[in-house]
Structure formats: C-alpha cells, structure tokens
Amino acid sequence: MVDDFLFTSESVTEGHPDKVCDRISDAVLDTVLSNDPNGRVACETFITVGLVIVGGEITTGTYVEVNDLVREHVADIGYTHSRYGFNADACAILNAIGRQSPDIAQGVDTGGAGDQGLMVGYACRETPELMPLPIMLAHKLTKQLSTTRKTGALDYLGPDGKSQVTVEYHDSQPHRVHTVVISTQHTTEILDKTGTQITGDARQEIIDHVINPVIDKSLLDDKTIYHVNPTGKFVIGGPQSDTGMTGRKIIVDTYGGFAPHGGGAFSGKDPSKVDRSATYMARYIAKNIVAADLAERCTVQLAYAIGVAEPVSVMVFCDGTEKVPNGQLEKMVRKHFELTPKGILDTLNLRQPIYTPTSAYGHFGRTEETFTWEKTDKAEALRKDA
Numbered sequence: 001m002v003d004d005f006l007f008t009s010e011s012v013t014e015g016h017p018d019k020v021c022d023r024i025s026d027a028v029l030d031t032v033l034s035n036d037p038n039g040r041v042a043c044e045t046f047i048t049v050g051l052v053i054v055g056g057e058i059t060t061g062t063y064v065e066v067n068d069l070v071r072e073h074v075a076d077i078g079y080t081h082s083r084y085g086f087n088a089d090a091c092a093i094l095n096a097i098g099r100q101s102p103d104i105a106q107g108v109d110t111g112g113a114g115d116q117g118l119m120v121g122y123a124c125r126e127t128p129e130l131m132p133l134p135i136m137l138a139h140k141l142t143k144q145l146s147t148t149r150k151t152g153a154l155d156y157l158g159p160d161g162k163s164q165v166t167v168e169y170h171d172s173q174p175h176r177v178h179t180v181v182i183s184t185q186h187t188t189e190i191l192d193k194t195g196t197q198i199t200g201d202a203r204q205e206i207i208d209h210v211i212n213p214v215i216d217k218s219l220l221d222d223k224t225i226y227h228v229n230p231t232g233k234f235v236i237g238g239p240q241s242d243t244g245m246t247g248r249k250i251i252v253d254t255y256g257g258f259a260p261h262g263g264g265a266f267s268g269k270d271p272s273k274v275d276r277s278a279t280y281m282a283r284y285i286a287k288n289i290v291a292a293d294l295a296e297r298c299t300v301q302l303a304y305a306i307g308v309a310e311p312v313s314v315m316v317f318c319d320g321t322e323k324v325p326n327g328q329l330e331k332m333v334r335k336h337f338e339l340t341p342k343g344i345l346d347t348l349n350l351r352q353p354i355y356t357p358t359s360a361y362g363h364f365g366r367t368e369e370t371f372t373w374e375k376t377d378k379a380e381a382l383r384k385d386a
C-alpha cells in the first residue's frame with residue numbers, strides 16, 4: 001500500500017431512493033422471518049415518482065401485506081408530504097412477487113449454498129469499530145443529518161441526503177480530514193434572494209449541527225474543505241429526482257471502497273443466500289483476527305458453489321501486517337469458524353427478523369446487539385492458537 005494518499009468514502013441517508021428500496025426489501029424479509037424462520041426471500045424494490053414496485057421470489061407459509069408495509073416504512077423514513085416530492089399515503093404500489101425456483105430449492109434444502117459467488121470481509125485498526133475511518137465518518141454524518149431532521153433541530157431538512165469524507169493518510173495511517181461534503185434535501189425557506197443558493201447562515205447551521213458534533217476536532221484544521229450543498233440548492237430530492245433500486249449502494253453498505261466487494265448485494269435476501277450470510281461471516285472472521293492482534297488489517301475471501309455446503313476457497317490476506325503467516329491463518333479460520341451455510345446461520349443466529357436496521361448506515365461497524373457478526377468472541381481462541 002502507498003504510504004501517503006487521500007482516500008474518500010461516501011454514505012447516504014435512509015431517505016435516498018436506493019436506501020428506501022433497501023429498507024422496504026429488508027422489511028419484507030423481516031416480516032417473513034418473524035412468522036417463518038425458514039422462509040426463502042429474494043425481494044427487490046423499485047421506486048420512482050409516485051410509484052413503488054416490489055418484486056422477487058418468496059417461498060413461505062406466512063403472508064405479507066405488502067401495501068401496508070410499504071406505506072408504513074416510507075412514512076417512517078419521512079416521505080409524508082408532497083413538499084418532499086413523495087407521499088407514503090398517496091403513492092401507487094405494485095406487488096410483483098412470485099415463488100422461488102424449485103431448481104434452486106432442491107440444492108439449498110439439503111444444506112448447500114443458495115448461489116455461487118465470492119464474499120469479502122475486512123477489518124483494520126483505524127477506528128474502535130475496526131473499520132476504515134472514511135466510511136465510519138461518512139456513516140456518522142448521514143446518521144447525524146437524519147437525527148437533526150427528525151428531532152426538528154433544523155426543520156427545513158428533507159429525508160434525502162448524502163455525505164462524503166476524504167481522509168489524508170500519512171505512513172498508511174489516517175492523519176486529518178481533508179474534505180467534507182454534505183448534500184441535503186431542504187425546503188425553499190433557506191434559499192437566498194436569487195432562489196438558487198442556500199443562505200450562508202443555513203450552510204453554517206448544517207456545519208454546526210451535522211459536521212462538528214461528529215468529526216473529532218483533532219482531525220479538522222483551517223485547511224479542511226467544506227462543501228455544503230455544492231450545487232447551490234437541493235429542493236427536489238428523493239424519488240421525485242432519482243429512481244431507486246435495491247442493492248445499488250453496495251460500497252456504502254460495506255467498507256466504502258477500502259476493501260474489495262464480493263459478487264452480490266445484501267438487502268432483501270434471506271440468510272440462506274451466501275451473498276449475505278457469508279459476507280457477514282467473512283467480516284466476523286476478519287474482525288476477530290484483528291481483535292486478536294494477529295494483524296493490523298485483514299481481508300477474508302470466501303467462495304461457494306450453488307448447492308455445495310463447504311466453501312470452494314478460503315483466503316486470508318493481511319497486506320504484510322500479519323504476525324503469523326497467512327497460510328497458518330487460513331488453517332486457523334477453518335478450525336475455529338463454521339463455514340457451511342448452516343454453520344454460519346447457527347453461529348451468527350441469522351434466522352431472525354434483524355435486517356431492517358442494516359438497510360441504512362452500513363452493515364458493518366455497528367454496535368447493536370443484533371449485528372452478531374460484529375462480535376469479537378473468537379479473538380482469545382485465535383490468539384491462543386497462534
């Protein structure tokens with residue numbers, strides 16, 4: 001890795017159209033799992049001006065009232081008035097859900113992987129969460145943006161928004177925040193007399209309420225660049241300005257580009273799909289290796305064949321920071337972690353309705369108890385084995 005560089009990651013709020021779709025798809029999944037832990041779900045959502053389409057393949061003995069669920073979650077996100085360009089009560093909803101192919105089911109029912117593919121997990125020592133600093137700051141900014149809106153601290157904010165953080169690295173370690181970008185939907189009341197720009201006072205309020213409470217002052221200096229709504233205004237947002245689809249923010253969902261991404265998205269997929277469950281396991285493995293002080297940073301790749309239980313490959317790469325050889329780490333992974341689909345489901349307790357909170361602000365680096373793949377309970381065993 002280059003010693004000195006700039007690295008940028010972005011995040012989006014739950015009101016971003018793609019994240020609205022992730023939320024709906026995961027809410028469908030959780031509704032199924034609440035009554036049918038063995039239900040099979042591959043749910044996709046599409047949103048545009050005045051319309052939500054929910055489709056995919058679901059096999060379950062329970063029932064999901066899709067229309068009510070969509071309206072509930074769109075309203076909870078904040079699209080409850082026409083001034084935001086989308087209204088949960090007035091939008092049209094199309095249900096296009098079918099059943100899963102029996103050709104896939106016959107391989108999964110016997111304990112095999114739900115699809116082929118490669119899955120990647122990553123961890124490093126840059127933050128207490130063992131995540132890269134740029135993506136953690138970006139997530140905290142969008143979460144703070146949403147909190148500021150929902151508490152009414154800045155009542156002109158709308159549900160749609162983005163953040164972007166550029167971090168300057170020296171000797172491969174984060175040194176300072178170089179640039180912060182905040183783009184937030186808002187009402188017309190904060191526009192200046194030209195109607196094309198937000199006022200300087202509003203810009204400063206967003207810095208004071210969103211950026212300053214999140215980013216440690218030691219990372220900011222008089223050279224840090226701030227871009228707040230750099231186009232000038234952001235009145236038209238959400239599904240009115242941009243279509244959304246499930247699974248289009250996969251780099252936001254993972255490590256902000258700091259690590260490779262596997263072959264699939266997560267939201268709307270039940271945990272028999274290794275796209276999701278094995279990616280969670282790969283993060284669990286990488287985090288425990290770093291927590292065990294066996295490496296400063298660690299990338300884990302798992303790969304599966306559809307219908308086959310055991311992974312076709314396991315790779316551990318620590319970018320020269322490992323304290324034991326990578327080959328030994330791979331053997332330790334196979335020894336201490338259950339890598340079959342069933343083993344992953346049991347280890348991480350994944351057949352629960354826990355997925356709606358993952359739909360915004362990242363699947364990793366979270367502290368909620370339901371994010372079982374964030375535990376470091378294997379670290380001591382790995383340390384002793386090493």
